[in-house]
Amino acid sequence: MTKTLVSNESGYTLVETLVAMVIFLTVLIPLGFGVTAYLFDRKAETLREAVLLAEAQMNTQDYRASGESVHDKYTVNTEIELLGSLMEYRVTVTGIGRPSLPIVVLSKIIELPR
Amino acid sequence: MDGSERGIRGFRDGSGLRRIGKSEEGYALPSILMLVTILSLVAFSVLSLEYLERKSAMLDVARIKAEYAAQSGVQCMAAELDSSARCDSAREFMFYDGCRASVRVIPWGALYLVTSTGYSAKVQSIRRATLAAGPGEAFSLALALGNTSHQLVFTGNSSITGDVAVGPGGVSTGQLHGYSTPTVVPIQGHVTNLAAQSFPKIDLDRIHFIGNYYRNLLRNSSHTSALETSGIVSLRAISDSLGSLVIPPGTALSDSIARPDEPLYIYCSGNVAIGSNSRLIGMVSVVCSDSILIASGAVVSGCVFVSMKGIRTESTSLASTQLISPRIVLGPGCRASYPCIAYSIQLDPAQATSQTLLIAQGATFEGFAGLVSPRGDDALEIASGSRVKGAVFSSSRLTMDGDLVGSALAADLFFYEAPTSYFGWMRSGSINRVSLPKGLLIAPTFEGKHQLSVLEWL
Numbered sequence: 001m002t003k004t005l006v007s008n009e010s011g012y013t014l015v016e017t018l019v020a021m022v023i024f025l026t027v028l029i030p031l032g033f034g035v036t037a038y039l040f041d042r043k044a045e046t047l048r049e050a051v052l053l054a055e056a057q058m059n060t061q062d063y064r065a066s067g068e069s070v071h072d073k074y075t076v077n078t079e080i081e082l083l084g085s086l087m088e089y090r091v092t093v094t095g096i097g098r099p100s101l102p103i104v105v106l107s108k109i110i111e112l113p114r
Numbered sequence: 115m116d117g118s119e120r121g122i123r124g125f126r127d128g129s130g131l132r133r134i135g136k137s138e139e140g141y142a143l144p145s146i147l148m149l150v151t152i153l154s155l156v157a158f159s160v161l162s163l164e165y166l167e168r169k170s171a172m173l174d175v176a177r178i179k180a181e182y183a184a185q186s187g188v189q190c191m192a193a194e195l196d197s198s199a200r201c202d203s204a205r206e207f208m209f210y211d212g213c214r215a216s217v218r219v220i221p222w223g224a225l226y227l228v229t230s231t232g233y234s235a236k237v238q239s240i241r242r243a244t245l246a247a248g249p250g251e252a253f254s255l256a257l258a259l260g261n262t263s264h265q266l267v268f269t270g271n272s273s274i275t276g277d278v279a280v281g282p283g284g285v286s287t288g289q290l291h292g293y294s295t296p297t298v299v300p301i302q303g304h305v306t307n308l309a310a311q312s313f314p315k316i317d318l319d320r321i322h323f324i325g326n327y328y329r330n331l332l333r334n335s336s337h338t339s340a341l342e343t344s345g346i347v348s349l350r351a352i353s354d355s356l357g358s359l360v361i362p363p364g365t366a367l368s369d370s371i372a373r374p375d376e377p378l379y380i381y382c383s384g385n386v387a388i389g390s391n392s393r394l395i396g397m398v399s400v401v402c403s404d405s406i407l408i409a410s411g412a413v414v415s416g417c418v419f420v421s422m423k424g425i426r427t428e429s430t431s432l433a434s435t436q437l438i439s440p441r442i443v444l445g446p447g448c449r450a451s452y453p454c455i456a457y458s459i460q461l462d463p464a465q466a467t468s469q470t471l472l473i474a475q476g477a478t479f480e481g482f483a484g485l486v487s488p489r490g491d492d493a494l495e496i497a498s499g500s501r502v503k504g505a506v507f508s509s510s511r512l513t514m515d516g517d518l519v520g521s522a523l524a525a526d527l528f529f530y531e532a533p534t535s536y537f538g539w540m541r542s543g544s545i546n547r548v549s550l551p552k553g554l555l556i557a558p559t560f561e562g563k564h565q566l567s568v569l570e571w572l
Contacts, residue, residue: 044168
């Protein structure tokens with residue numbers, strides 16, 4: 001019996017299959033999870049959408065007051081800080097329900113309207 | 115060993131697998147490895163793509179932030195400087211979001227040119243702008259007549275819409291041969307005593323600074339590359355990397371040049387002509403020791419012309435252009451659109467000449483027209499049939515025969531009608547301060563600390 005096992009390759013495919021499955025499980029499944037998580041995270045798309053919103057707000061040139069507005073799944077927060085003859089206009093975009101985690105913050109210093 | 119002996123042990127009937135094992139012995143591991151490799155490659159590609167996309171999005175954000183940092187740098191520098199600033203300076207500004215701006219300011223004609231480089235992460239963005247001064251309280255008037263010993267006299271169809279400040283002599287109408295006499299004083303606005311308004315004083319140190327600056331540039335131009343050939347020089351032949359160039363006297367510049375990024379200084383120790391139909395766009399400065407002619411059909415935008423003797427324009431199109439010289443003539447058909455500056459000042463006190471600034475019949479001018487002269491007989495003339503929008507200042511005489519939408523401050527009003535010179539009179543001009551849009555900026559050459567603002571983003 002031992003001789004048979006050694007001399008031929010009977011059962012080799014089982015070992016081989018087990019090894020293959022182990023590799024499959026240890027490599028591909030985490031990889032799959034990683035890729036899925038990365039793709040579903042859509043950070044790039046979120047960032048782009050947030051930047052578009054922030055830029056649109058910056059370009060409204062409505063610098064009268066601080067405020068907050070909701071756009072789809074984002075909250076756009078505007079702040080004004082007076083700096084002598086200038087003011088800093090700051091736009092922060094966060095996800096709804098996550099006000100402490102800004103996706104993007106844009107700010108620029110402009111001259112106070114005469 | 116035949117194929118029937120192989121197969122997976124423990125299966126009662128391994129006939130099916132045996133058949134596979136028979137022909138595909140040991141294939142499972144390589145095939146799985148191959149599958150793993152392929153899937154890994156696919157996953158790697160997807161992850162790389164997503165990573166690059168994320169990186170690109172972050173780069174876009176950095177680019178936008180750098181752009182805002184550059185703009186903010188310009189505004190910070192404008193707030194930090196004031197109209198009394200003299201020389202080149204550089205500053206660094208840090209901002210709330212971690213961005214920074216490195217800002218440099220240099221004289222640009224009668225204005226300042228600011229170059230601001232904004233940095234965010236590893237991205238940088240450059241913005242340039244010209245700075246000018248707010249006009250101050252005096253320019254809220256339609257007319258301020260500096261010579262308080264003269265009465266303001268209206269004749270013909272002259273009129274003023276807006277407030278007027280004059281001396282104790284006040285305002286009246288007068289008779290002049292060949293002109294109708296107004297039945298009432300044609301002022302729609304308040305008339306106040308000039309003492310209550312105070313006539314603005316010119317910052318002579320700044321005027322001298324401008325003169326010195328351009329004289330020094332001309333003097334030091336011998337170190338820059340020179341063109342040996344005179345005659346007609348094609349502007350197309352000037353490479354983008356060239357910062358300054360000396361041209362021989364009598365040169366005519368032809369064709370077109372655009373300098374949106376780096377200034378180009380063209381020096382000449384004689385006359386220069388900007389040829390017909392040539393185009394000079396962007397940051398081009400022409401500095402010459404004699405006179406400059408801008409010929410008919412030329413298009414000029416954003417440039418500075420400085421001449422120690424005189425500048426004459428024919429029927430040309432100017433935009434955002436500065437003309438600085440003791441004698442300036444904007445000829446018939448010349449269209450100078452906002453924000454232009456025509457400034458008659460004495461650039462070289464050692465070779466003082468008589469000064470004049472003429473906006474001829476049929477010319478239009480938008481911006482700031484000024485004449486600063488130590489002599490009382492030099493004149494800024496807005497000829498009949500010309501149209502000016504903006505601010506007009508003369509430390510000497512002003513002949514106000516054209517139409518002005520804006521403000522005129524003059525030491526004296528003057529015209530000559532043979533055989534008499536009339537002081538304090540207006541015969542055919544109109545001044546309308548009410549119709550001037552807000553936001554006018556002027557050359558920062560008046561005494562006092564006037565806040566600088568961005569005149570134009572370049």
